[in-house]
Each structure stands twice: as C-alpha cells, then as structure tokens.
Amino acid sequence: MLRRAGDLLTALLAFSLGSVLAWHYPLGQVAALALFLGASILAFYRLSWFLVILPALLPVIGLAPWTGWITFEEVDLLVLAMASGGYARALIAEGQAVSRRRSWLLAGFSFLMAVSILISMARGFSDAGGFDFGWFQGYDGPMNSIRIGKSFFLALLLVPLLRRLQRDTAQEAGRKLAWGMALGLGSASLAALWERLAFTDLLNFSSDYRSTALFWEMHVGGAALDGWLLLTVPFAIWGLRNARSALQHALAILLIVVAAYAALTTFSRGVYLALIVALPLLAWQTRRHASAAVVQPEQLAWGPLRWSIALLALGAMAFLVFPGGGYRGLMALLGCIAVALSMPMALRHITIAQLVAGTLVGVMLGALLVLMAGFIPKGAYLLYALICLSMLAVLHGFRAGLQGNQRIYCTAGFIALMLAAANVADHWGGSEALWGMIAALSVVVAVAARGIFATRPVWSGDLRWQATFMSSALAVCAVVAVFVGGGYMSERFSTSEQDLDGRFDHWTLSTSMLQTPLDVAFGKGLGRYPANYFFAIPDNKFPGTYQISRDEEGAFLSLVAPRHPISFGDAFRVSQRLAFNAQGPFEASVRLRAQAETSLQIEVCEKHLLYVAACAIGRANIKVGEEGWQSARIPLKGPLLNGGTWYAPRIKMFSLSVAKQSGAANIDEVILTGPDGESLLENGDFTNGMKRWFFSSDRDHMPWHAKNILVNVLFDQGCFGLSLFLMLTAGALWRLNMSEVRQYEFAPYFSASLIGFLIVGMFDSLIDAPRLALMFYILVFAAFMPNAFCCQGGKRPPLTQ
Structure with a gap:
C-alpha cells in the first residue's frame, strides 16, 4: 500500500512539473504539452522503449540557442514524461512482482549525495544573493544551481523504474539500453558530420574548427561532445559484436566509422587519450565474453597482438x-x-x-x-x-x-x-x-x-570480419590524415606541455576560491563557478557578461565587453537564431546608450555555435555627451547568405557585441529587417528577458569551467561532496570490474564507458553539462542495482588471468 501511494505521488509530481515546463516552453506551449502528454502515454504502455529513446535523442534535443532556456531543457520534459507514465503504470499494475533485492550501498551513497547536493544548492542560492526564480537566467543567477543539481535527481527519479524494467525477459532491457546508447552515439556523430559539411570542408583538418555537434553547452567551451562520445563508443562496439544480420553488421560498422570521424574532428587530446585507454581495456575485458552464437570461430583467431601489428x-x-x-x-x-x-x-x-x-x-x-x-x-x-x-x-x-x-x-x-x-x-x-x-x-x-x-x-574469409578490418583501416588512414595533413592537430600536440601547465595554474586558482572552512567543507555552491571566477581573475582576463536590467521605461540588455584586446573571435556575444531562408541584405535598428564612448557590433552570420562561415556586419557608434537613449539604423555589409547546400544547410545567427575593450552599453528595441522590410527577430525589446536570446564566448573558455571533473565537484560541493562522488564512482567501477558482476555481458561496456568519461573529465568539468551528468549518473546507478542491465545477458566464461 505504501509503495502504491509513493507511485501515485511520484507520478502526479512528475506530470505536474512536466506540464508546467511544457506550458512555459518558448517555442510553442500547445505543441510542447501535446508532445509531453504523448510521451507520458507511451511510457505508460511501453516504458522499456525509453531505454532506447532517451539516450538516442539526448544529444539532439537541446534547443537552448532557439529557446533561450538554459536552466530547463527538452530532456527534462522527456525524463518527466517517462517518470509520469512509468509510475502511473506501476500504480495500476497487478500481479507483477517487483524484485525485493536492494543495493543498500546505492541507497546510502545516493542519499548522502542528495544531501550534499541540496546543501550546495542552498549555498548557491545564498552566494547569488538569495533565490529568485526566472525562466531565462544565465550562469550568474541562482537558477544555475538548479540547472547543475537537477541531473542527479532526475537520474535518481528513474532508479525505481529501471529496477522494474528488470522484469523484461532475458537480456532485453540491457539490449535496449545498449542499442539506445549506440544510437545516441550515431545521432551525435551525424550532427557533427552535418556541422563539418555545412561550415568547413569534410576533409579540412588544418583549420581550427572543432566539432560541437548539437551540444549547445559548448557555447562557452567545454567538452560536452567529447564526454558523450566516450560514454557511448563502447556500446557501438557491443552493437558490432552482437549484430545478428549482415545489415546490422554493416550499420554498426558505418556507425563506428562516423563516430571515429566525429572523435577525430574534436581535435581533443583528452578524447584521443581516453579512447587509447578505454578501448584496449574493453578488448581485454571482453576477450572471453564473445558469444559463439553471434561471432564465428574464425573471427576470433586474431588476438590483440595481431591486431596491433x-x-x-x-x-x-x-x-x-x-x-x-x-x-x-x-x-x-x-x-x-x-x-x-x-x-x-x-x-x-x-x-x-x-x-x-x-x-x-x-x-x-x-x-x-x-x-x-x-x-x-x-x-x-x-x-x-x-x-x-x-x-x-x-x-x-x-x-x-x-x-x-x-x-x-x-x-x-x-x-x-x-x-x-x-x-x-x-x-x-x-x-x-x-x-x-x-x-x-x-x-x-x-x-x-x-x-x-x-x-x-x-x-578470416568472413565478409563481416573483412568489413570490420576495412573500417579499422579507414579509421587508421583518417588518423594519419589528421596528423600528417592537418597542421592544427600537430600544433595542438606541440603545445601540450604548455597547455597542461596552464591547466594546473587554472586548477590552483579554482581551488583558491574556496576561502572559508564552510567553502572547503561544502563548496561555494552549485553552479557558482563562473560568477566567482569573474572576481578572482586578473582584470585583463574578464571575458565579458550581460544582464537584463529594468528601469521606468521597461527592460533592456546591459552588455559588457571583455577587458582584454578583442579580435573577431574574442567578442562576448548575445545572439538569436534566424530562419534558414534569411539571406539578406539586412538592416538593423537599435536604441542604445552608454556612459563612455563605445561601439556596438551587429552581425548576421552563417554560424552554428562558435565558428562562422560568412557574415554581414555593421557598427553603431555611441557618442559621448548625448544623454539618454540614442537611436541608430545600420545597414549590414557583406555577402548574401545563401545557407549552404540542401543536405547540409547553414544556420543563421544574429549577434550583438560591444566592440571596444572594456566597453559597456545598454541595448533596447533591436529590430532586424530583410529586403521585404519584415522584422526577423522576436523579443527584441527584452520584455520577456532572454527568451529566444542566447549568449556565447567564442574563444574565452577558462572563466566558465573548472576544467576538471574533480575540481568542479570540489568547488561546487566541497570535500563532503567530492568524497561522496569518489565513493559513488569508485563503487560502481569496483562492482563492474572486481565483483561477480564482471562475468556478465554488459559489465565491460559499462566499465569502459565510465572510465573513458572520467579520463576526459581529467581535463574538463563535464558534469556542468546537465545532459551528460544525467546519463553518467544513470549508468552509475545501474551498475549498483542487483540484476541490473550490466548484469544481464547470462554469465560468460570466467576471465582468466
């Protein structure tokens, strides 16, 4: 009875929260509500499908550059729909026994971690000057604490549902999650492929264009794509090893080839290092786990030595x-x-x-x-x-x-x-x-x-083995092309020692911001890193910022430039996505004011997130001595933006930035018109805050990230939270590698996924991207659960030393 009451309360709470979020969705309330309701109904009838749907869609349903939402995301709606439908189904299900086995270790760790996160969330509110709800706050507002903390609780919300899904026959729940992770790798890799096709040449490895796919979290740098690739690549290997037909085998090989291209074009030394560690470890762990029913004996003739040669x-x-x-x-x-x-x-x-x-x-x-x-x-x-x-x-x-x-x-x-x-x-x-x-x-x-x-x-003469060999050969050739033909990657490796020294200095500065005993014990507060870093760094490293302010006339945008010399790529921008068919010529009109002479740069660029292909640009100069608001009309000069090819269209982005070092300006009533004279922007007067607007710092990334997952947890949650994070992660890895769980089919893939993610986390925060944190915690929790996905598929022959 108590369990049913808990299911009812959880289902109602999840549905209520999801409905409120959907009703306030910036791109359409009715459509969002309809999709949320449809997803909830689907979860009610086919909950296990979400083991595929959630990881497959997670890399491509982040629409913050269009919505202006940063605290809340589309994936939140998906998880809440899964929870509302899943718990409602559990409420009315009769005669379906639920496993009574519990992982008291998981219960203890998750409870203490939840306490730590709640404490740090409260400290974050306090550090931000008190809690103030807002749909469109940035990284310096109190809502950023909710943005960082929500992923753990969303993952925790799914734990009882994941346990119930263990009732799936044989290994179907585990297989669905594995295929979902593989499909998530595919969706992210295809997005990276589109990005390269649209904004740079497919085989251009000399420019400094680094793939970001659809991870908007990289608008201020970071390694969201890198972390996602390492979380999911092991499951693509699982898909290749378990393909049941020639078509599945061919698709698995194609997936790995596209993923390899995406990994190469991150130009990330952390990604390369993580792959070098995680994939051989996976091969070693699975050397006795190959199923004779899936893989023919002659395919197993080559061991690691022959493959290496x-x-x-x-x-x-x-x-x-x-x-x-x-x-x-x-x-x-x-x-x-x-x-x-x-x-x-x-x-x-x-x-x-x-x-x-x-x-x-x-x-x-x-x-x-x-x-x-x-x-x-x-x-x-x-x-x-x-x-x-x-x-x-x-x-x-x-x-x-x-x-x-x-x-x-x-x-x-x-x-x-x-x-x-x-x-x-x-x-x-x-x-x-x-x-x-x-x-x-x-x-x-x-x-x-x-x-x-x-x-x-x-x-082997088997066609599938030969196809696998040729895909490996293609990957090797791509690696050689990147390093031999691409000067950018060679340059990055040549500066590795210098960059590592810079990271150590950055980590030292980050930890030095914990100045009181309470800071050391419980952290500065979730999501408070950017706001505190702005006050800790030397003045000439300030990256710029923005704020929505209000006076008696209404809302306006306050925009502050970096305090270092500004090149085109160093500007701090506030932007809005335009329709694909916007070509130009463009004309902008704007009201602005400033306390000192400065200029406002206005751009319409073919731009995905950080890098531009072509631009139409204009400037508005703010004169000294004129009090109050000044109006300006600025024609934007540049080529017509044709939008690229039909198969790789280029996104258009309107941007505002203060072009003078240390300059500041107030901006209002922004209007952009095309040749037909119709306005192309929404919320140009900022009445609705940052709705439909989005900010980016194209090259200035250090102020936004601790650049190490452990330093990030230490800063946010202090030693208490860091110790719990380490115990939770180490416990999951111990269970996957040292306990009896290691004999099961999925354990090596979970282990390689987490290890690869943590290696990338040596050089980036990662869990400050909520989508990544959500899937990371789901995998960690699943590793602890008795008879969970990592323990399905039946035992394989024991590992030999």
Whole structure:
C-alpha cells in the first residue's frame, strides 16, 4: 500500500512539473504539452522503449540557442514524461512482482549525495544573493544551481523504474539500453558530420574548427561532445559484436566509422587519450565474453597482438602514401587492401606456374592500360575504379574458389590493380607520391602472398570480419590524415606541455576560491563557478557578461565587453537564431546608450555555435555627451547568405557585441529587417528577458569551467561532496570490474564507458553539462542495482588471468 501511494505521488509530481515546463516552453506551449502528454502515454504502455529513446535523442534535443532556456531543457520534459507514465503504470499494475533485492550501498551513497547536493544548492542560492526564480537566467543567477543539481535527481527519479524494467525477459532491457546508447552515439556523430559539411570542408583538418555537434553547452567551451562520445563508443562496439544480420553488421560498422570521424574532428587530446585507454581495456575485458552464437570461430583467431601489428602496418603504409598521394592515394591503397583480403580464398590452390603466368600477364596488360588511360581525361581514376570494382565483383562472386585459368586471370587483375593504383599516385602527386605508393603496395603484395600460400588461414574469409578490418583501416588512414595533413592537430600536440601547465595554474586558482572552512567543507555552491571566477581573475582576463536590467521605461540588455584586446573571435556575444531562408541584405535598428564612448557590433552570420562561415556586419557608434537613449539604423555589409547546400544547410545567427575593450552599453528595441522590410527577430525589446536570446564566448573558455571533473565537484560541493562522488564512482567501477558482476555481458561496456568519461573529465568539468551528468549518473546507478542491465545477458566464461 505504501509503495502504491509513493507511485501515485511520484507520478502526479512528475506530470505536474512536466506540464508546467511544457506550458512555459518558448517555442510553442500547445505543441510542447501535446508532445509531453504523448510521451507520458507511451511510457505508460511501453516504458522499456525509453531505454532506447532517451539516450538516442539526448544529444539532439537541446534547443537552448532557439529557446533561450538554459536552466530547463527538452530532456527534462522527456525524463518527466517517462517518470509520469512509468509510475502511473506501476500504480495500476497487478500481479507483477517487483524484485525485493536492494543495493543498500546505492541507497546510502545516493542519499548522502542528495544531501550534499541540496546543501550546495542552498549555498548557491545564498552566494547569488538569495533565490529568485526566472525562466531565462544565465550562469550568474541562482537558477544555475538548479540547472547543475537537477541531473542527479532526475537520474535518481528513474532508479525505481529501471529496477522494474528488470522484469523484461532475458537480456532485453540491457539490449535496449545498449542499442539506445549506440544510437545516441550515431545521432551525435551525424550532427557533427552535418556541422563539418555545412561550415568547413569534410576533409579540412588544418583549420581550427572543432566539432560541437548539437551540444549547445559548448557555447562557452567545454567538452560536452567529447564526454558523450566516450560514454557511448563502447556500446557501438557491443552493437558490432552482437549484430545478428549482415545489415546490422554493416550499420554498426558505418556507425563506428562516423563516430571515429566525429572523435577525430574534436581535435581533443583528452578524447584521443581516453579512447587509447578505454578501448584496449574493453578488448581485454571482453576477450572471453564473445558469444559463439553471434561471432564465428574464425573471427576470433586474431588476438590483440595481431591486431596491433596490422594497425601499425596500416598506419605505416598510410604515412608513406598520404604526404604525396593525398586522399586519392589513400583511397587507392584502401581499395587494393580490400581486394587483397579476398585473394587467399580465391587462389588457395594456385600453383607457382599459374602465379608466374598471371603476374606476367598482369604486368603487360596493366602497363598497356595505364598508357591508354593517359589519353583520357581523369583516365587514371577511371581505370583504377574499373579494375577495382571488377576484381571485387569476381572475388565475391567466386568465394568458393577459382579453377584453372581463372586463377591466372585473377592474379593478372590483381597485378594490374597495383599498377593502376601506382598510376593514381603518380597522376596526382608525381614521383614523390609514386615511390610512397610503391613501397606501400609492396607490403600489400607481400601480405597477400603470405595469405595465399599459408597452410592455415592467416585471416578470416568472413565478409563481416573483412568489413570490420576495412573500417579499422579507414579509421587508421583518417588518423594519419589528421596528423600528417592537418597542421592544427600537430600544433595542438606541440603545445601540450604548455597547455597542461596552464591547466594546473587554472586548477590552483579554482581551488583558491574556496576561502572559508564552510567553502572547503561544502563548496561555494552549485553552479557558482563562473560568477566567482569573474572576481578572482586578473582584470585583463574578464571575458565579458550581460544582464537584463529594468528601469521606468521597461527592460533592456546591459552588455559588457571583455577587458582584454578583442579580435573577431574574442567578442562576448548575445545572439538569436534566424530562419534558414534569411539571406539578406539586412538592416538593423537599435536604441542604445552608454556612459563612455563605445561601439556596438551587429552581425548576421552563417554560424552554428562558435565558428562562422560568412557574415554581414555593421557598427553603431555611441557618442559621448548625448544623454539618454540614442537611436541608430545600420545597414549590414557583406555577402548574401545563401545557407549552404540542401543536405547540409547553414544556420543563421544574429549577434550583438560591444566592440571596444572594456566597453559597456545598454541595448533596447533591436529590430532586424530583410529586403521585404519584415522584422526577423522576436523579443527584441527584452520584455520577456532572454527568451529566444542566447549568449556565447567564442574563444574565452577558462572563466566558465573548472576544467576538471574533480575540481568542479570540489568547488561546487566541497570535500563532503567530492568524497561522496569518489565513493559513488569508485563503487560502481569496483562492482563492474572486481565483483561477480564482471562475468556478465554488459559489465565491460559499462566499465569502459565510465572510465573513458572520467579520463576526459581529467581535463574538463563535464558534469556542468546537465545532459551528460544525467546519463553518467544513470549508468552509475545501474551498475549498483542487483540484476541490473550490466548484469544481464547470462554469465560468460570466467576471465582468466
């Protein structure tokens, strides 16, 4: 009876909170309410679906740049809908036994952590001057304490529902969560791919454009995308290992390739380090966990040593080819490797005479075709593509093996392909590229010959294994391209020692802000880092700020510039997203005032979050000696913003910034018009605060983050909270790696996920991004629960030392 009363109260509370949030949603109250109600009904009937839906949608449903909401988010509505429907279902369910097993360790840790967060939330309110509710407060307001603290309680709200989902037969609950995490990786990676396609060239690794995907939390820097990638990558590996069909296998490989691209284009040394640690650890932990029902025995022949040798060899070959041959040379090399993988199966019984004959025919025929291709525009590429596709079709059409003269023809085709690949390199990069390609192709030929004449198979002939190998080869080539062809990544690694020293100085400054015994014990308060940092740093490092102020005439925006020299990328901006079809020319009108001479820069840019593609810009100068508000009309000069391609449209953003160092201005009645004279902005008079407005600091990131997850917890919650965070995290990792739980299928993937996340957290705060904190705490809580997702899937053979 008591449990049913608790379910009723929780369902009503979750539904009430969700309804209030939906009713105040800035982009449409009716639509938000309808979607919230629909999600609640879906959770009532199909709660387990949310194990897929929540992590899959989490990276792409943050719309703060459109709404102006920072404290509350769309994911809050999704979790509250899940809770309201789930608890309502539990209330009326009859005859469904709930596991009585409890994790008293989880109960104790979560209770104490909740107490710590509530104490720090109260201290945060006090530090902000008292609690003052507002829908659109920034990081310096008391609502930021709620923004930081809510993720823990939302995750805690789901714990009883996660326990009830253990009633799913066999491993379905665990599988759904794993697939949801993998899909979440896919949605984030596709967003990063769109971003690169829209705002920079797909293969441009020299510019300083770092992917942010749809993690708006990176508007003041941070590593939200980095942390999400490390949380989810292990589950993509699980998806690959557990694909049940060729289509699933192909999709899993495609997911990993796109995710690898997203990880590379973060240009984050923390991401690279975390992957280097987490993925080998995952491979070691799962070496006895492979299910024979899913993975064929021959796929298991390669251990870590063979894979390491193969990947190093691939890297060496790519290093030989890329400097001169570029991406065309790499693609030609990859095609040759793909063909070479299938040669042993086709030529397993070839004789020396057939091999010699085929080689001679291939040399003569290939040389003739190369000469003929020289008379055709782009003939080198056409010839290579024709031979490569023909060879792949023949090899996969005769997988049972070739007979007689067929082996001679196949050998001839392989040699001709090598010559065509060398011709591609020579055509593109001249002799430098040619010699590099010849060296790499020599390795390919030698390895293929080893595979053909070996008494036992050297590698698997299974198409799924070969597809996995080729995806690994593609990833290795991408890594080489980033480091060899991208000056930006090389520059970042060259300054690693200097940057690390800077981080240590930053962490020292961060901890020095805890000045009283209460600060040390319980922290300054949740979300109070930016506000306190502004007063602790030297004056010339102030990054700028904003505030919605009011006088007898109404609301207006107070905007303050950084106190260091301002380049285009260093400005502190307040922005609003525009419609995709806004092209220009644009004209802005604005009322403004200032106590000292300054200027206001007004921009409309093709811009996603931090980096611009093209802009139309104007300036309004504020004169000294004129009291009160001044009005200005400013035509914005620049190209028409066509919005990019149909498959990768560019977002448009209107921005305001004070262009003079240490300048300040009050701004009101902002109007932007296009050629038709209609206003393109909403809430231009700031009557509704920051509704539809959004701020960003494009390059000045240190003032907003502690840049270390432990330092962040220490600052927010003090030693009390830090000790609880460490015990909670260490307890989850101990359970996943040292207890009997490690024998279950999902435990290694949970462990690798948390470890990778924490390694990235060595260099960034991470849990100051609520979406990341929510999923992190869900995984931690699930690791503690008896018979939870990490413990499903049945026991595997015990790990051997």
